[in-house]
Amino acid sequence: MSNQRKRLNGEREEDDEEDAEGIGEWERAYVDDRSWEALQEDESGLLRPIDNSAIYHAQYRRRLRILSAAAAGTRIQKGLIRYLYIVIDFSRAAAETDFRPSRMAIMAKHVEAFIREFFDQNPLSQIGLVSIKNGVAHTLTDLGGSPESHIQALMGKLEALGDSSLQNALELVHEHLNQVPSYGHREVLILYSALCTCDPGDIMETIQKCKKSKLRCSVIGLSAEMFICKHLCQETGGLYSVAVDEVHLKDLLLEHAPPPPAIAEFAVANLIKMGFPQRAAEGSMAICSCHKDVKIGAGYTCPRCKARVCELPTECTICGLTLVSSPHLARSYHHLFPIAPFDEVPTLSSLNDSRRKLGKCCFGCQQSLLGAGNKQGACVTCRNCKHYFCLDCDIYIHESLHNCPGCESIRRPKSVSLMEE
Amino acid sequence: MASVASKLYSDDVSLLVLLLDTNPFFWSTTSIKFSQFLSHVLAFLNAVLGLNQLNQVVVIATGYSSCDYIYDSSLTPNGNFESSGSGMPALFGSLLEKLEDFAAKDEELSKEEEHEDRIASSLLSGSLSMALCYIQRVFRSGHLHPQPRILCLQGSPDGPEQYVAVMNSIFSAQRLMVPIDSCYIGTQNSAFLQQASYITGGVHHTPKQLDGLFQYLTTIFATDLHSRGFVQLPKPVGVDFRASCFCHKKTIDMGYICSVCLSIFCEHHKKCSTCGSVFGQSKLDDVSSVSNKKRKAPDT
Numbered sequence: 001m002s003n004q005r006k007r008l009n010g011e012r013e014e015d016d017e018e019d020a021e022g023i024g025e026w027e028r029a030y031v032d033d034r035s036w037e038a039l040q041e042d043e044s045g046l047l048r049p050i051d052n053s054a055i056y057h058a059q060y061r062r063r064l065r066i067l068s069a070a071a072a073g074t075r076i077q078k079g080l081i082r083y084l085y086i087v088i089d090f091s092r093a094a095a096e097t098d099f100r101p102s103r104m105a106i107m108a109k110h111v112e113a114f115i116r117e118f119f120d121q122n123p124l125s126q127i128g129l130v131s132i133k134n135g136v137a138h139t140l141t142d143l144g145g146s147p148e149s150h151i152q153a154l155m156g157k158l159e160a161l162g163d164s165s166l167q168n169a170l171e172l173v174h175e176h177l178n179q180v181p182s183y184g185h186r187e188v189l190i191l192y193s194a195l196c197t198c199d200p201g202d203i204m205e206t207i208q209k210c211k212k213s214k215l216r217c218s219v220i221g222l223s224a225e226m227f228i229c230k231h232l233c234q235e236t237g238g239l240y241s242v243a244v245d246e247v248h249l250k251d252l253l254l255e256h257a258p259p260p261p262a263i264a265e266f267a268v269a270n271l272i273k274m275g276f277p278q279r280a281a282e283g284s285m286a287i288c289s290c291h292k293d294v295k296i297g298a299g300y301t302c303p304r305c306k307a308r309v310c311e312l313p314t315e316c317t318i319c320g321l322t323l324v325s326s327p328h329l330a331r332s333y334h335h336l337f338p339i340a341p342f343d344e345v346p347t348l349s350s351l352n353d354s355r356r357k358l359g360k361c362c363f364g365c366q367q368s369l370l371g372a373g374n375k376q377g378a379c380v381t382c383r384n385c386k387h388y389f390c391l392d393c394d395i396y397i398h399e400s401l402h403n404c405p406g407c408e409s410i411r412r413p414k415s416v417s418l419m420e421e
Numbered sequence: 422m423a424s425v426a427s428k429l430y431s432d433d434v435s436l437l438v439l440l441l442d443t444n445p446f447f448w449s450t451t452s453i454k455f456s457q458f459l460s461h462v463l464a465f466l467n468a469v470l471g472l473n474q475l476n477q478v479v480v481i482a483t484g485y486s487s488c489d490y491i492y493d494s495s496l497t498p499n500g501n502f503e504s505s506g507s508g509m510p511a512l513f514g515s516l517l518e519k520l521e522d523f524a525a526k527d528e529e530l531s532k533e534e535e536h537e538d539r540i541a542s543s544l545l546s547g548s549l550s551m552a553l554c555y556i557q558r559v560f561r562s563g564h565l566h567p568q569p570r571i572l573c574l575q576g577s578p579d580g581p582e583q584y585v586a587v588m589n590s591i592f593s594a595q596r597l598m599v600p601i602d603s604c605y606i607g608t609q610n611s612a613f614l615q616q617a618s619y620i621t622g623g624v625h626h627t628p629k630q631l632d633g634l635f636q637y638l639t640t641i642f643a644t645d646l647h648s649r650g651f652v653q654l655p656k657p658v659g660v661d662f663r664a665s666c667f668c669h670k671k672t673i674d675m676g677y678i679c680s681v682c683l684s685i686f687c688e689h690h691k692k693c694s695t696c697g698s699v700f701g702q703s704k705l706d707d708v709s710s711v712s713n714k715k716r717k718a719p720d721t
């Protein structure tokens with residue numbers, strides 16, 4: 001096809017490019033999608049899209065099992081107050097187009113999604129952004145809790161120039177993170193696209209320094225595995241991974257959103273005194289202590305000194321009490337009280353009787369659990385309440401809701417015993 | 422795809438999931454009888470179904486020791502308004518029948534319990550979780566679906582032991598962009614429902630006159646999500662953002678937070694009862710940390 005076109009308008013330059021790659025632009029969309037691989041033949045010989053739900057569910061079960069195995073036996077300790085610096089490598093290598101449209105654009109896009117997800121899961125944590133360009137590390141944003149300001153700063157600076165320097169980035173982040181309170185978890189997440197690092201000094205010393213300051217460094221590579229990155233992650237207890245494509249990159253990034261297991265030596269446990277202010281009625285008038293201005297409408301009152309502040313979470317400017325709202329804390333509780341994975345129900349006819357007793361519907365969404373032709377569809381059951389759930393509810397319950405509807409519909413002092421054991 | 426169905430599914434088609442508080446310990450203390458209350462609610466449900474032929478109503482009973490679905494308008498054949506033998510519209514005959522079954526079963530389950538002095542809470546967390554599972558199924562069913570919302574008709578006081586579960590449901594609803602409306606008919610304020618409505622962008626209201634409940638329901642809670650932008654709905658009068666501590670389940674406005682797991686305690690402990698962290702150096706840290714100035718105020 002491309003030969004034919006070349007003959008028609010042979011002098012045009014873009015044709016030469018096309019020829020070098022061997023595919024035309026129109027073809028590329030299909031090559032990338034590999035849409036023919038998502039088809040299968042059914043009994044009557046018709047082509048149908050592959051039913052992926054069973055595969056998705058199996059993948060999700062595997063993920064869940066790994067998580068629950070890691071948590072089993074020990075008390076769950078998570079580092080819920082995190083101070084994370086995201087280092088993005090905007091060196092020459094970030095302009096490569098093996099990720100389309102470019103590595104840089106893809107990194108920015110997924111870091112944006114990551115920042116939103118991060119604050120959703122860790123509302124009391126803070127993020128800072130650092131970029132590497134021309135062999136120098138720049139601070140894009142300081143540690144802060146507002147997703148919008150980070151995203152704005154990130155999107156404003158999209159250009160790829162010069163070499164990359166791991167050492168410079170680590171030195172800068174180390175300097176910043178050394179100042180955070182001792183109970184916070186210090187983390188660095190590096191998105192590295194270059195295959196080399198041009199450093200002014202001995203990077204091994206810097207790595208040891210990071211290790212000493214208890215920085216947990218993780219690296220996501222975009223090109224190939226590098227020894228120095230692996231070494232850095234091993235030394236500081238982080239994760240090293242290399243993304244093979246865009247979807248993989250997204251998954252690898254989002255893996256860092258849930259809080260990591262707390263390692264006792266990384267952060268000193270402490271009791272922090274906090275206040276839970278009440279929200280004032282809409283339309284009430286008060287002078288806020290943060291802007292020293294008269295504000296009409298919503299505001300919060302510090303429970304200790306009764307000063308008015310505009311937003312949460314914050315520190316009271318009068319008495320210094322940390323002010324949060326209980327929803328901020330509650331957002332993290334599902335990490336502490338996870339629900340056990342559901343057991344798969346073997347599709348045996350002997351189970352028919354017990355199933356009939358509990359109804360043929362999913363307890364959560366009332367969808368029929370009978371598959372096509374009154375055969376038994378796949379379903380799962382909760383160990384505690386013995387209710388049956390469909391696979392979709394299973395995923396929803398474990399990934400978003402974090403409540404078992406069955407267990408919540410039985411009266412017993414469940415949560416109390418959980419906390420006292 | 423511009424079929425008749427897609428034209429009918431305009432932006433004001435709603436799915437209303439109603440969580441009905443059937444806690445007998447609450448209903449034995451109220452001025453209004455449960456049957457009176459129910460007649461208001463049934464009229465309201467009829468009104469909602471009458472607003473749009475595609476509107477859908479699901480009722481979940483929130484009992485004292487169990488929760489269950491008692492009515493789903495998508496399961497009954499449409500337009501079945503004629504009276505059956507008992508003189509009751511067939512539409513709600515099945516609802517009342519199921520509600521009776523549910524109440525009997527609920528009573529049986531709660532017999533084994535010994536009772537506390539105060540009015541016991543109902544299982545709000547359970548019915549909220551079920552409602553969200555149902556809504557999730559509606560979202561799965563394709564892109565043509567009614568706009569879902571949840572309405573809690575609650576009278577029982579909050580159960581502090583449900584705190585984590587209720588909050589989990591609220592955040593999940595927020596992520597799904599499903600507003601939780603709440604109509605609280607009890608005597609105290611419900612911090613759970615205030616927070617639920619505030620976080621998810623729903624309406625919270627506490628009717629003063631229960632005789633006129635139907636008026637409140639139709640004027641406030643029948644409004645679909647699209648029309649809410651044009652209607653003056655009651656504004657929240659202060660939201661109770663206080664937390665309950667993990668050790669005594671008391672509601673507190675100042676407390677100690679474990680830095681590892683964010684558990685809330687009302688007094689200083691040596692060890693976190695949730696995650697087992699030891700706060701050995703806390704006194705030392707108070708002096709050395711940047712925030713030592715705030716420790717000068719007496720810790721009470």
